[in-house]
Structures are given as structure tokens and as C-alpha cells.
Amino acid sequence: MATRREFLGGAAAGVIAASQLFPANAQTAAQSGLDFPIEDYHVHLNSMTIEQVVAASKQTGIKYGVMEHVGTKENQYPNMLSDDKELLAWIDKLKGQGVYIGGQAEWIDWVPCFSKDVFCQLDYILTDSWTVRDANGKRIKAFSGGYDPGDDAEAFMKWYVDWIVEILEKTPLDIWAHPLWVTRRFNPQLEKLWTEERMRRVVTTLKNTNTAVEIDSSIKQPTMPFIKMAKAEGVKFSFGGSSQGARVNPIDWSIATAKEAGLTRNDMFHPAPPGRKPIQIRKLRT
Ligand SMILES: [Zn+2]
DSSP, X not given: OHHHHHHHTOOOOOOOOGGGSSOTTSOOGGGXXXXXXXXXXXXXXXXXXXXXXXXXXXXXOOEEEEEEEESOTTSOOSSOBOSHHHHHHHXXXXXXXXSEEEEEEOSSOOGGGSOHHHHXXXXXXXXXXXXXXXXXXXXXXXXXXXXXXXXOHHHHHHHHXXXXXXXXXXSOOXXXXXXXXXXXXXXXXXXXXXOHHHHHHHHHHHHHHTOEEEEETTTTBSOHHHHHHHHHTTOOEEEEOOBOSSSOOOOHHHHHHHHHHTOOGGGBOOOOOTXXXXXXXOOOOO
């Protein structure tokens, strides 16, 4: 956890005064200039309380989606919801607070941890592709310092795009987060590595699986060519600030990028209604 937080540039977690919950000069919903309500679906509480997030929402006019990690205990996070009981406690904690209640799924083996009836009580489920297979097929956090992606960027991309497609096809997701991220070693080449063909493959999979893509202010991705390609295919978008517990991060980059891409109300993600949740209706690749 410390590694991820460090990588994202977040401050050390601690007790936060209400006035410091959101930077005073950051973009609020009222100033956005967009024709839809502003929502940020990527808030982790960690050391923040739900009351603090609600206070930040009053200040910003932004509606937040608050998530805990969900999946097997094999995934190493301080809080990992792994069964119906733990999930219901999370849902009860956030119910009636005016936030969306979400989960950040880890890896691809989480579906059997929960009953559908309980899981579909979440408003949405998001995942990223930062946990990958190592050479032995074991899960490893590709953002951790101990991860070695090798020196061959093309070889990395070949299996990495396959992995992203596998995640999208095998798990019933609402949102793919931290899109286009590549491991630190290859980050300087990111735009070159994401060729038109690779972007097309992911966009087609997002479309076919009805998964939205996050416009992520924390890593400032995806690129404009990717957004335009996804928009043309009718893929939906969500905003995410990847708040990790120190404060509620601004989403200025997401708002500016949406404006530049000409996104309107119809392009934006909304949680599916009851009975239409991905876990209830998706046909998953086995
Ligand atoms: Zn997250």
C-alpha cells in the first residue's frame, strides 16, 4: 500500500482538518463548464472517514464514488473484502451518505467470493490492470519496486494488452481504471507503445463488454487519441482522482480533458440499475 501511495505522489496519511480535505484552488462542479453533474468514482477512504468525504462533496459539488478493495485474501491490501459478510458491512457503512458505494476488484478470481444477491448491492465495480502475472503465473503488483518487467518493451506490451483484454472479458466490471498505464520503466515510451492497433483492441473489448473507461487525473491517462477512439465507439467515461486517504484529490485534469474531447452527458458512465449490473447480466469468458 505504501508503495502504491508513494508512486501516486500522495502525502502521508493522517488526521485532516476539514479545510484541507480539498485544495482551495481546485476545480469545483459549478465551474466545470460541462453539461453533466461532476462525479469522481475513485475515492479510497483508508484514513479518511466517510464524513470527511461528505464534507468535501459539499465543498466541491462533486459526487463521489467510494471504494474498498474486493477479492481474495491472497491480494495484499490493508482492507480486503473477501466474503458477503465483509461486503455487507462496507455497504451498511456507506448507505444513505450520498455517495456511490463501490468496490475495486483485484485480480480475476473474485467473482466466486460473493453471492450475486449481495454483490449487486454495490453501485459499481472498478478495476485496474496494475496487478499482473509474474513469470511463474503468480499475481504481482506491477507498480511495486520489486517488480521487474524485463528490458523488452515490445514483449511487455504483447502480454500486457492480452492481460488487459483477459481482465475485461473474464470479470464483470463497470469501470477500467488507470487506463493505458505501463510499468515505470516503459512509461517514457507510453504513447509510442500504445499503437493504434493496441488501442483498437482494448477499445473494442471495452465496447463488447460494456465497460467504461476512467479519465484518471492521478496518472493523466488515457491519451486524447484513445479517448476519441473510445468515444466514437460509444464507450462511456468516468472521472477518477484516485484519492488514497490523505485528502480528496482534485479532478481538474479529467474535467479539462473531457472538455477538450467534447464529452457530453451521453458519453458519461452511470451505475447500472438493479437487475442490470454486470455481475447479473454479463456472459464471462471462461
Ligand atoms: Zn484505486
